[in-house]
Structures are given as C-alpha cells and as structure tokens.
Amino acid sequence: MPEPTSTPSAVEAEPWYGARIVPDGPWTRRAACRAPDVDPEWFTTDEDAAGADELIAKAKQVCRGCPVRLWCRIHADETGEYGVYAAETHSERVRRQRAWHQAAADADAAEQVSA
Numbered sequence: 001m002p003e004p005t006s007t008p009s010a011v012e013a014e015p016w017y018g019a020r021i022v023p024d025g026p027w028t029r030r031a032a033c034r035a036p037d038v039d040p041e042w043f044t045t046d047e048d049a050a051g052a053d054e055l056i057a058k059a060k061q062v063c064r065g066c067p068v069r070l071w072c073r074i075h076a077d078e079t080g081e082y083g084v085y086a087a088e089t090h091s092e093r094v095r096r097q098r099a100w101h102q103a104a105a106d107a108d109a110a111e112q113v114s115a
C-alpha cells in the first residue's frame, strides 16, 4: 500500500468535522431538510401545539432519507437545540440521553463493586 503523500484535512480525517463546532458546518450542505419543498416549520414546531404530530411526522420522514443524519444527531446531542433532528424530537432526545447517562452510571457502579 503506498504511503499517503499529504496529511488529510480535518474534513477528510473526520467526516463529522464541523458538526460539533460550527452549527452550520459543511455537512449541512447535504441536509435533506434544505430541499425547497421542505418546510422548516415541520422541524421547529412546538411538540405540544395543536397539529404538531402531523408536522413532526413529516419532519421525521425527511430525516429518514437524509445522508447526514449521524452528523445531525451529534450536533443535536451537543447543542441541545430544540426541534426535530435526526428523526428525533427534543423530548425523545432528552429521554435517550438520560437513559444513556443512567446506563453509564450503572456500569461505573458495577465496575467499582467488582474491583
């Protein structure tokens, strides 16, 4: 295998580069929600508002076909911004993160008991 001739750029080395640091990073150029027929309101509607379920379902449908869904999920996890990101509502994201943190705490506690 030939040796690389140059150091890869940050974008080449880490495809999610920009997802953590810049809210409007390079990955957002490929976002399916930027299509002209997609209404941004589907993603930002108040989850408790009348008719929100229908709008959120439309947003999630767009996300399911999005090529940058993973980067979007990282961005949403790190920023905590309100709205549908990577086919998750804010409430769903908060529940998932709490479950992950609880699982990590449980694993740490079990490790300390066994040590």
Ligand code: SF4
Residues within 6 Å of the ligand: 031, 032, 033, 034, 043, 062, 063, 064, 066, 067, 068, 069, 072, 073, 084, 085, 086, 087
């Ligand atoms: S996953 Fe959804 S919210 Fe995120 S960039 Fe793609 S279409 Fe937009």
